Amino acid sequence: MSAPFKTAGLLKDLMAQYYAKGEENRKLGIPVAWVTAVFPVEIIYAMDIFPYYPENFGALAAARKVADKLSEYGEQQGYYNDLCGYARCGIGDTYADEHPVGKILPPDLLVCCNTQCGSLPKWFEAAGRYHQAPYFLLDSPLIEGEVSSLGKAYFVEQLWEMVDFLEKTTGNKFDLNRLTEVLKLASEATRLWNDCLDMAALKPAPFGFFDACFHMAPIVTWRGTQVAVDYYKALKEELDERVAKGVTAIPNERFKIYFDHIPVWPRLRWFSDLFADHDALVVASQYTHSWAHKFDLSRPMESLAEVYTEQFVNRGFEYRIKLKMEFMERYNCDGFVLFSNRSCKPNSFGLYDKRQVIAERTGKPGVVFEADMSDQRFFSAGQIQTRLEAFFEQLEQNSRRGKT
Amino acid sequence: MYVAGIDIGSIYSKVVILQDNQLIASLVQRTGGEIKTASRRILEEALETLGLKLYDLAAVVATGYGRISVPFAEKQVTEITCFGRAMVHLYPEVRTVIDIGGQDSKGIKIDENHKVEDFVMNDKCAAGTGRFLEVMANALEVSLEDMGPLALQSKSPEVIGITCTVFAESQVVSLVAEGRSKIDIIAGIHQAIAERIYGMLKMIKIEDRIAVTGGGAKNIALVKALEKKIG
Known part of the structure; x- marks a missing residue:
C-alpha cells in the first residue's frame, strides 16, 4: 500500500x-435505518433519517481480523458457515458477549435492496x-440481457412505496x-470519487485499488x-x-492489474505487499467503481x-x-485476478468461465483464487x-516477449 | 558450471544437479517437518554423491510448496513455470502437463514457445491429489506402490465419493467392513481421482501431447484412468 495519506487521519475522525x-x-429523535451498500440512500438522507450500514461493520471487523470470531456466535445460532461472512459476522455480533470493534447499532427500521444479492x-x-423493527425490501429484477422499461417502472413504483x-x-x-439537492451532492461526490479512481490509470500511479478500499468508506x-x-x-x-x-503507490510499477472484486479484508496488507513485491499494482475493480455512477437530476426517481x-x-x-x-x-491492464469469494455467490458465479472468456478475448493472463472476504x-x-x-x-514472460 | 534445482513438495522433496545442462545427480526424500533444514540436508546429500559442496553451485532455484523457505536459493519459481521450462528439455512436443502432487493437482498448458499459456489447480480441498491416495492406501493397509497394479485387476469398481478425503476414508472403511472386494474399492478410488482431475482439466483446453508428472505419474492405474477419460 502507498505511504500514509494525510486524508487517512481525516477519514478515521x-x-x-x-x-x-x-x-x-x-x-434526538432521528430514526436509525439499516441500509445496504448499493441502495438509494439518497432518499434516506433526503428524509433526515440516519443510515447505518451493517456491511461496513462486517468489513471493519474483517479488516481487524475478528470477523471469524464474531461469525462463530452466528454459527452457534444455526447460521451455516457457507453464508455471507458479513451476515454471519453481523448476526454473530448481535448474540456475542464480546465486541472487539464496537457493537452493531440496532435499527429502528430496516430498508434493503436485493440488487447486490439474496x-x-x-x-x-x-x-x-x-429487533422487532419494520422492514422494507426493494426488489430489483435481474437483468439478463437488455434493460427493460418494465423493470425500471416496477422499481420506480417501489421507490414511491418505500417513501410511503x-x-x-x-x-x-x-x-x-x-x-434533488441530495442527488446533486451525491453526483458531485461520485464524480470526485471517480476522478480519484482514475488516477490509478497514470503510470506510475499515485494510488491503487488497495488504497481505494481504504478511502471508499465515505462514498458508501x-x-x-x-x-x-x-x-x-x-x-x-x-x-x-x-x-x-x-x-507513487508502489516503488517500481511495471504491471497494472484488474482485480475482481471485494478485497480479502483480513489479508489486505498481505495481498498488497505480494503484488508490490512483483512490481504489480492493482489499479481497478468493479467493486470500488460500484459508487462511481451519475444521476440525472431532471428525473430523480427514474x-x-x-x-x-x-x-x-x-x-x-x-x-x-x-x-x-x-x-x-x-x-x-496487463492481466487480471478474479477472487472467487465464498461469501459472495452472485459475484463468484461463473468466474472460471469468465476468466477463460476474458483471457481468450484480451490475450492477457488471468487467474482465479478462492477465499473469503471476511x-x-x-x-x-x-x-x-x-x-x-x-x-x-x-506477466514477466509476456513482458520479456514484448507483449505488454 | 554446476547448478541445482530443489523442489520442496508437501510430501516429497526433490533435488537435481546439472553440469552444463546435463543431469548428473538427483535425489528424492520425504519433506518431513522443518523445511529450512530439510532443504539444506537433501541438497548436501545429493552434492556429496558428487564430492561437491554448496559453494560449488553457480545457482540454486527453489520451487514447490516450500520454495519460499529455502534460504540459500537465488530464486524462487513456481512449479507451474518450472514444468513449462522442464518440458523444453524433456519433451518439447508436450503442450499439456498434468501434475499430480501431494496436495495439488495441476493442469498446465504450454504454448509452442514453451510459455505457460494457462494453468488450473485444485482449490483448498486436497481430495483428488496424491495425499488422498496415500490416506486411502493407509486405510486399506495396502502399500502405495501396490495401489495402481491392484486397481487394474478390478472388473467392477465401487463408486467412491470424493467431496472430502475424511468422508471418503470412512466410506472406504465401511465398504471393507461390508466385505466388499478391496480391489474394486481401490479401482473406485482411482476412478474418483481421475474424474476429479479431469473435471478440473476441462477448464483449460487439453491439447496433445500430454505429460503426467508428480508422484501420481508413477501410478499406472491413475494414468490409465486419465487416458480413458481424455480419450
Whole structure:
C-alpha cells in the first residue's frame, strides 16, 4: 500500500464521528435505518433519517481480523458457515458477549435492496424480527440481457412505496426538491470519487485499488452529503500533490492489474505487499467503481432506479465480462485476478468461465483464487500464493516477449 | 558450471544437479517437518554423491510448496513455470502437463514457445491429489506402490465419493467392513481421482501431447484412468 495519506487521519475522525452519531441521533429523535451498500440512500438522507450500514461493520471487523470470531456466535445460532461472512459476522455480533470493534447499532427500521444479492434481504429480515423493527425490501429484477422499461417502472413504483413506508414509519416528510439537492451532492461526490479512481490509470500511479478500499468508506456511507464531497475534494488534492511530487503507490510499477472484486479484508496488507513485491499494482475493480455512477437530476426517481437496478451484480454473464474488459482497457491492464469469494455467490458465479472468456478475448493472463472476504478460516496462503506467483511469472514472460 | 534445482513438495522433496545442462545427480526424500533444514540436508546429500559442496553451485532455484523457505536459493519459481521450462528439455512436443502432487493437482498448458499459456489447480480441498491416495492406501493397509497394479485387476469398481478425503476414508472403511472386494474399492478410488482431475482439466483446453508428472505419474492405474477419460 502507498505511504500514509494525510486524508487517512481525516477519514478515521469522520468514521469515529459517524459511529458515535447513531446513538446520539436516536436520542434526538432521528430514526436509525439499516441500509445496504448499493441502495438509494439518497432518499434516506433526503428524509433526515440516519443510515447505518451493517456491511461496513462486517468489513471493519474483517479488516481487524475478528470477523471469524464474531461469525462463530452466528454459527452457534444455526447460521451455516457457507453464508455471507458479513451476515454471519453481523448476526454473530448481535448474540456475542464480546465486541472487539464496537457493537452493531440496532435499527429502528430496516430498508434493503436485493440488487447486490439474496443474502442481505434474509439477514435484514432476520434482524428485523430480532429487533422487532419494520422492514422494507426493494426488489430489483435481474437483468439478463437488455434493460427493460418494465423493470425500471416496477422499481420506480417501489421507490414511491418505500417513501410511503418511510413517511408512515418515521413521521418524516418526503420532499422531491430536497431529494434533488441530495442527488446533486451525491453526483458531485461520485464524480470526485471517480476522478480519484482514475488516477490509478497514470503510470506510475499515485494510488491503487488497495488504497481505494481504504478511502471508499465515505462514498458508501455519506454519498448525498457535503461530508463526502469535502472528503473526496481533499483526497483528489492530495493525489494531485502526490503526482506533482512523484510519490507513487508502489516503488517500481511495471504491471497494472484488474482485480475482481471485494478485497480479502483480513489479508489486505498481505495481498498488497505480494503484488508490490512483483512490481504489480492493482489499479481497478468493479467493486470500488460500484459508487462511481451519475444521476440525472431532471428525473430523480427514474435516475435512482436506473443506477441501482443496473448494477453489475444484478446483470447477466456477458455484461459482466464486458464490464471487466472495459476496466482492463481503460486502465491499460496487463492481466487480471478474479477472487472467487465464498461469501459472495452472485459475484463468484461463473468466474472460471469468465476468466477463460476474458483471457481468450484480451490475450492477457488471468487467474482465479478462492477465499473469503471476511473469514480468515477460509484462507489458504500457500495455495493462493502459488497461483498468484505463477500469474506474475506469466506477466514477466509476456513482458520479456514484448507483449505488454 | 554446476547448478541445482530443489523442489520442496508437501510430501516429497526433490533435488537435481546439472553440469552444463546435463543431469548428473538427483535425489528424492520425504519433506518431513522443518523445511529450512530439510532443504539444506537433501541438497548436501545429493552434492556429496558428487564430492561437491554448496559453494560449488553457480545457482540454486527453489520451487514447490516450500520454495519460499529455502534460504540459500537465488530464486524462487513456481512449479507451474518450472514444468513449462522442464518440458523444453524433456519433451518439447508436450503442450499439456498434468501434475499430480501431494496436495495439488495441476493442469498446465504450454504454448509452442514453451510459455505457460494457462494453468488450473485444485482449490483448498486436497481430495483428488496424491495425499488422498496415500490416506486411502493407509486405510486399506495396502502399500502405495501396490495401489495402481491392484486397481487394474478390478472388473467392477465401487463408486467412491470424493467431496472430502475424511468422508471418503470412512466410506472406504465401511465398504471393507461390508466385505466388499478391496480391489474394486481401490479401482473406485482411482476412478474418483481421475474424474476429479479431469473435471478440473476441462477448464483449460487439453491439447496433445500430454505429460503426467508428480508422484501420481508413477501410478499406472491413475494414468490409465486419465487416458480413458481424455480419450
